[in-house]
Amino acid sequence: MKLTVNGKSAEVEAAVLGDVLRHYELEGKMVVAEIDGNIIDKSAWEQIGLTEGMRIELVHFVGGG
Amino acid sequence: MRDEHHRFSRQQLFAPIGEGGQIKLSEASVLIVGMGALGTVLANHMVRAGVGNLRIVDRDFVEWSNLQRQMLYDEEDARHSLPKAIAAKHKLERIYSGCRIDAHVSDVTPGNIGELMDGVTLVLDGTDNFQTRYLLNDACFQKGIPFVYGGAVSSRGMSAPFLPGDTCCLRCLLPESAGDGDGQTCDMIGVISPIIDIVASFQVVEGLKILVGDLERVRRSLLSWEIWDYHTYEMKLPAPRPECPSCGRREFPALQEGGSDVAMMCGRDTVQIQGKRPLDLELWKLKLQDAGEVSANPYLLRVQLIEGERLVLFPDGRVLVQGTEDPIRAKTLYARYIGM
Numbered sequence A: 001m002k003l004t005v006n007g008k009s010a011e012v013e014a015a016v017l018g019d020v021l022r023h024y025e026l027e028g029k030m031v032v033a034e035i036d037g038n039i040i041d042k043s044a045w046e047q048i049g050l051t052e053g054m055r056i057e058l059v060h061f062v063g064g065g
Numbered sequence B: 001m002r003d004e005h006h007r008f009s010r011q012q013l014f015a016p017i018g019e020g021g022q023i024k025l026s027e028a029s030v031l032i033v034g035m036g037a038l039g040t041v042l043a044n045h046m047v048r049a050g051v052g053n054l055r056i057v058d059r060d061f062v063e064w065s066n067l068q069r070q071m072l073y074d075e076e077d078a079r080h081s082l083p084k085a086i087a088a089k090h091k092l093e094r095i096y097s098g099c100r101i102d103a104h105v106s107d108v109t110p111g112n113i114g115e116l117m118d119g120v121t122l123v124l125d126g127t128d129n130f131q132t133r134y135l136l137n138d139a140c141f142q143k144g145i146p147f148v149y150g151g152a153v154s155s156r157g158m159s160a161p162f163l164p165g166d167t168c169c170l171r172c173l174l175p176e177s178a179g180d181g182d183g184q185t186c187d188m189i190g191v192i193s194p195i196i197d198i199v200a201s202f203q204v205v206e207g208l209k210i211l212v213g214d215l216e217r218v219r220r221s222l223l224s225w226e227i228w229d230y231h232t233y234e235m236k237l238p239a240p241r242p243e244c245p246s247c248g249r250r251e252f253p254a255l256q257e258g259g260s261d262v263a264m265m266c267g268r269d270t271v272q273i274q275g276k277r278p279l280d281l282e283l284w285k286l287k288l289q290d291a292g293e294v295s296a297n298p299y300l301l302r303v304q305l306i307e308g309e310r311l312v313l314f315p316d317g318r319v320l321v322q323g324t325e326d327p328i329r330a331k332t333l334y335a336r337y338i339g340m
């Protein structure tokens, strides 16, 4: 499926949001996920179905300082 | 005298600050936790801007690998292994003698956070771990003090202001259960200095707005940057969550925890053990002279052990065991030389 992930167009095998996180190996990490500008609660990652062209932002929290 | 009088003139000409804002800055009391890369940039800006009272806290000492990005330190500081809080205080006082700088060589714990935040009007995040950030978040939301988060690693960084009674808190945005720290620390995957300056500078912008009272214009979003493979993103802060254990239910979990006496310093090949008693470094210098090669400055004592590891003792009772990531090995060495 063609998606825009973190500003770049990407071809990802994905049905739900959780698949995208697994694709980028971000599952279980400190990530906040947005679809088209709306934060999706982690508890809904496996329920939210994806459609072509969605803009997904995976905000991976940065701990260093 | 006249020249001295003009040192803030360019900042006062900037209308949103003006003379009124400058007076507020001179009366402000800011706490910066962590005086590493972000912390040194934050402190430099705060002091140059004319903040009247600055409290800085850091548990570590200056090492050569810090000099690439920790802008207040120099080769002398690394050569003498000066504690960062002390080296930073020396440098900051030379920049602006009108700022009262209160330096603490210490860890920030549930036990001392209340005292460290006493009288503070703003907390800036210079820490390198989320455990301390959740502690700062909870203490700030309990006391109603604004907290400006920043983080940076590799070529990535992010920053967000959290205003009690207005925005959500860090826990609302990123619950503690969201995930683990994943070893992506500056010590594991590196960091380039421009991302530090970018993140800390954006923290300072919001900090200045808060200090001069221009709360309306505080940016209520999380900004994130990837500066090598360029991408930037602004995420609106969500509304406070009523079920949030910190700003919603007001339980402030990080303030309740007893806190462990053993902390891993992630990616540093170092385990920190917090002893219950203060350590008299003069006394320990004599006690440990047969344990290995001992070197000292007024703030810490280092022992290169015959076993290969290295102990670093601090007067506040902390001991760093360097050269191991195994807490059991660290406790064994601690028990052998310091005693449980």
Ligand SMILES: [Zn+2]
Residues within 6 Å of the ligand: B168, B169, B170, B171, B172, B173, B240, B241, B244, B245, B246, B247, B248
């Ligand atoms: Zn909250």
